Amino acid sequence: MKIAKVEFQGTARWAAITDAGAIDLTPLLEAPEGAHPLLSEAGVQRANNYVAGCSPDSALEDFSFEPFLPAPEKIICVGVNYANRNEEYRDGSNLPKFPSLFMRAPTSFTAHDRPLVRPRESEQLDYEGEIAIVIGRGGRRIAREQATAHIAGLTLMNEGTIRDWVRHAKFNVTQGKNFDFSGSIGPWMVTADEFDGFDSLALQTRVNGELRQDDSTANLIFSFADLIAYISTFTTLKTGDIISTGTPPGAGARFDPPVYLKPGDVVEVSAPGIGMLRNGVTDG
Template sequence: MKIVSFELKGAQRFGVAREDGIVDLTDKVQAKSVREVLEQGALGQLGSMARDAAADHALDAVQLMSPVPVPGKIICVGVNYNHRNEEYKDGTAPPQYPSVFPRFPSTLVGHGRPLICPVPESTQLDYEGEIAIIIGKRGRRIALQDAESHIAGLTCMNEGTVRDWIRHGKFNVTQGKNFDESGAIGPWMVTADEFSGFDKLEVITRVNGEERQRDTTAHLMFSFAFLIHYISRWTTLEPGDVISTGTPTGAGVRFDPPRFLSEGDVVEVEVPGIGILRNPVKNG
């Protein structure tokens, strides 16, 4: 099931996306957003209501938003594909724990909306195609064997990065990861029951149709379950929270010379089984 948040005539709404359009469930359940649906444990209710209902809107008649427009937390994982650790060529062993950093909701736009290259500050906007986990139920100190039961679903993410700004601080990358509208997420959340497992999912990134990144979660150093287990040891995970699980090799900064994004480019992040997140780039 594809859970979607969207904007129609200036109002935020949500429902279930299908091939024939969107079943709008905003006024049919006791929740005002996907986050509230998750908090109420009511995903199954959405599926039951949408099963035999007619579509209300064509997909191209609405503006898609982040699947959870205002998550409580967005936690990103850096250097999680084992080839990425080798990419640094610093001779270090694989890390014992994941590297993590926060993003703010204002940094991520929905499918179809432009990514903003902040030209007054930088021309080094880069792409990072990732798979993002959306948390479905609250948990703290979640046991490893229970971790996957906390996944509501998965979505695509472009964890856009302003490269020169991640080097401003000695110990953090937060600045370069949090420019407004520098990344994207969507187009929808595919519920966890649609996947037989999470260890062989593929992520592909294209810029203007040219493939730049491709890898599978079989190469993750830290699995989805371990990330949930580890992160929940130091912060309570709540319904609607997002964990972005890392990007493969092939980001623009790794080319010689680097191939950063510029106005007019189009970035696609594809995860088979989820869909394609597509965004143009413009200066701002």
């Protein structure tokens, strides 16, 4: 099932997305603004049963997408998690023993088909196509063997980065990762029951139709299970938390010379079985 937050006739609501349109899931929610009841196995089953007896409330052309952010307490992003991405740094380093992590704020994301904003402070807006985990069942010190059972579903992220601002300080990248609307997420979450494992998911990023990133989760240094187990060691994962799992080689900063996004560009992040996240670029 595809679950999304959509805007229809001036109102934001959670919906199931089908080939024919959107089915309003508000009757299944304790509060219309909160998607958490849809993120458990039981919630997904209730939604499947409900959708089976419904016709779309709105056609595909009659609504727009909101960012897929089910009120996360935490948005945790993973850096340099594809083996080829580590090689891309050309520093001769071995594969890391532990994941590199940083946090993003919800305000740093826009929705599918809405523009990424290149801020007036920099011309170095870069793309990073990623697959993101949405946590269903929370927990602390989750065993690796049980970790994937805590996944509600997967969505796509363009983990947009202001490159010169990630180098402002010695030990952090926070400021360059959190400019308002510099990244995007969505358009929906595909529930975990739609996947036969998570270890060979293809991921591609295109800019103006040109393939820039092309890899598979088979090449992750730290698998989805590794990440959930590691992160939950030091913090309690909560329902609705998001873990973005890293970007493959091919970001604009790695070209010689670098190729950054500019107004009018269109970025498409896609993964079979999940979908496609598309955004233009504007100045702000």
